[in-house]
Amino acid sequence: MNFANIPPFFSPVIWLDMNALDHNIAIVNQKTQSKKLRIASKSVRSIEVLKYIADKTPNFIGIMSYDALESQFLLENGFDDVLCAYPQMNELAIKACEETVQKLLPDGKDIKMTWMIDNLEHWQLLEKIGKELNQSIRICIDVNMSSKFPAVYFGTQRSSINNHKQLKKLLKQHKRTKPTSSYTKVVGLMGYEAQIAGLAESAIGKEALAPVIRLLKTRSKSHVSKRRKNCVQVLNKSLAKSLQPSLEIVNGGGSGSMDWTCASEEVTEITVGSAYYLPAYFSYMDTMQAFQPAMGFVLPVTRKPFKDTVTCQSGGFIASGSMGKDKQPIIHYPKNLQTLSDEGFGEVQTPIKLDKASQLNIGDNVWFRHAKAGELCEHFNEIHTFRDGKETDTFLTYRGQGKCFH
Known part of the structure; x- marks a missing residue:
């Protein structure tokens, strides 16, 4: 956009360059065409922009939200597949969202509302809500994809599940404590490689770390791939024993790892958000150089x-x-x-x-x-x-x- 030729107008305001946004959407579509795509709402925060991107994305599957009430808001605004990526403990908010799902179902809509968990407390709360509402609650299990190197923890501190053995332990815990009739259904696994997808190599003030970050990213990829595959196998085996279908969702990746994540055979869908606007921090990421500030x-x-x-x-x-x-x-x-x-x-x-x-x-x-x-x-x-x-x-x-x- 030629800023010099734009006539004066009222400010302060947010500007959105639609030409640049279209350019970025096209690149995302090309990079992710082999997978389903979920838009990260936290990186957009506008219903109208979310719908604009979704309409231009052939492989769009749904939204990744960050809050229970936000999930309800998205459903009320026409999105029919929402994955809340962060465990929620606000019982009233979860209930409100699930009640919205119940209201929309009679309209003939196929609504998919999925909740993230990584420990027994999360799971038991959703069981309780499902029982009170007399409906099955969809669940996705979050596995930590961070890498532990000597003297370096490379990644984010999020899920308490760090490997397939801990995943097995959670499944056994739930099996021992669940009621005779379960009100939850495991439909997905998320293995988000934040240290690969969201860490800039050449951030301002940290340029000297670029070679180290590149090396750690390369080594971390093998850890992520092995761990995610092992966890998918564990979950699918558990589902098969219960005569349930295989995982519907295996979510991975982010804006900075599109090429690598979409080449990962175990992944069924990728989440993208920051690539659409290309904020300043992402301009210092090796994989984002083809994108334009929007x-x-x-x-x-x-x-x-x-x-x-x-x-x-x-x-x-x-x-x-x-x-x-x-x-x-x-x-x-x-x-x-x-x-x-x-x-x-x-x-x-x-x-x-x-x-x-x-x-x-x-x-x-x-x-x-x-x-x-x-x-x-x-x-x-x-x-x-x-x-x-x-x-x-x-x-x-x-x-x-x-x-x-x-």
Whole structure:
């Protein structure tokens, strides 16, 4: 998008370059065509954008959500296959979502709502809810795909199941404690290789680690492949003993591992989210170089305290995760600008240092990119869309629809 030719407009706002979004969708479709695709809602956070991407994705299977009430919201807005990827312990929220499933079923819709577990407490809660509602609850078991190297834990600390033996132990625990008639049904396994799919090799301030990260990723792939295959075999064997069909879902991958995950024979579906917006952090990932920045935010220049400094209204949109320069927004346009090291992105204003060639005046706009996808939408009600350099439409964010699922 040619930012220089865009006429002045009201800001602060989120911008979404539809040309870049279409470009990114096309690349995702090409890379993932051998698998079913699930969109990660946390990386999008807009019903209208989720539907736009889904309509352009031939292998779209459903949504990966992050919260029980968000899952209900997605079902109410027409999505019929939702996998809540994080264990939920809010009994009332789970019940509300499952009651929505019951309401939609009489309409002739085939609704699939699946819940993530990784220990007996999660499983027993879903059994209890299923019994109270007199319906079968769909379950997916999350297996930790992190790699443990000497002196290095490479990955995320999430599921308590780290191998196929621990998975067997969970299955035995449930078998001993479940009632005569089970109200849950295991339909899936998730083996998300976060350390491969979501870790940038050349993040700002961490460039020296790039060779080490590349080496660890390569070695981790063999661990992930073996562990995921073993766990799939264990679950399918257990299901066969109970005269149940094989796993419907074997979910893996993410935006940064599309090629490798889609070549993994045990995987049936891949989840993609950040690739659509290409936030700043993902620009420093080796596998994301063909993608284009599609989303960011615009701040207006409202002050000029010095000849070489301007101050923008708003700011402070720092990404989640361990703190560092790689979690700060970056200035996308004009080029060769930088924030002040002692102020950074402020709470309600952001000062910017100009170089000798830059000319910014009060009323001008500065275009930024957030470090992560989705999180930016928590700060704005609307997304302003652009095509061929012209503003075309506005989409509501979750926040714009009065929703916040944190």
